[in-house]
Amino acid sequence: MSDLLQAHPVATLLIDGQGTIVEANQAAEALFNRARAALIDRPAGSVIIWREGEGLSRMLAEPGKSVWAYSVELSIHADSNLFADIALGPINPAGGWRVMAIHPVPKGGRMPFRRPGSAARSAGAAAAMLAHEIKNPLSGIRGAAQLLGKGSDANASALSRLICGEVDRIAGLIDSMQGFTRDQALSRTSINIYPAIGQSRGIAAQGFANGARFIEEFDPSLPRVLGNHDALVQILINLIKNACEAASDISKLQIRIATAYRHGLSWDAGDGRGHQPLPVEIMVADNGPGVPDHLVDALFDPFVTGKKDGQGLGLALVDKLVRDMGGVVQHDRTAGWTRFRLHLPVAVDPPAESNE
Known part of the structure; x- marks a missing residue:
């Protein structure tokens, strides 16, 4: 020994x-x-x-x-x-x-399970209120712009499209902010992860990931997880979109989606429950340029981005939604591949009712 x-x-x-x-x-x-x-x-x-x-x-x-x-x-x-x-x-x-x-490991090389403090929650509540107040007049602005575009003037139509496009962009940003600041508990049920993976890949392949090569490595024997289908779809879309936006040539981008069962893997969230098993892993990896070194420590913080036109909310929302499902997300980069690993809890089937 x-x-x-x-x-x-x-x-x-x-x-x-x-x-x-x-x-x-x-x-x-x-x-x-x-x-x-x-x-x-x-x-x-x-x-x-x-x-x-x-x-x-x-x-x-x-x-x-x-x-x-x-x-x-x-x-x-x-x-x-x-x-x-x-x-x-x-x-x-x-x-x-x-x-x-x-x-x-380097600080930030793996992302620990983070718990937002009271200051973060207060800031989130204020941001949610602000987002709500901003969205109200946006709908009126968009309606007015559409009326403007119904005229015969070509310049007016072009201006209408520009205004509507900018309004939609701002509304999308605010939707992301509201998703990040939403504080109510996420509804969790027993779900099969593969329909969510298929749905997110299909959405990506028809849009922003068109031209990228997808590689799938699935374990067909995985149990169901305790999670939320819509949240998982959003998580995977954000991770795939993050890889696509960082790639300089989408036709050379490879995106690997793999699943595995990690025996013995558990996590202590510091909430008094001790170590909770998180054996189901979903990995989204890409061969793009990766995260700049100076951003690794704050990778999942909101408004942190290395992209010129980035909003810095995609990975923050990923982190929040994974935590809301009782899991944890990790990041690492080795051998030219950037990997995001989602570790999720297994759904426990309710005990069978006795007929006695």
């Missing part, structure tokens, strides 16, 4: 049933800047300190399960913090022994 740990290139710890570190490899010594002798025989919680909450103790409280935590901010030694992905898996379930791998 010791030789296997030492050969592992990722910082790895062996933890016994009492939560004590009993072995550490060389990568862990380098990560924590401590010799092996200073790591073993110490409680894991005194070495791996989460900056927020009690995530490690929750992970260790589930000895028989494999658990992942992404983009966790850790304090590893004095005046030194880092972000890391953590994988914890059982190697001796009866004795409660686990092996933990800690892989440092």
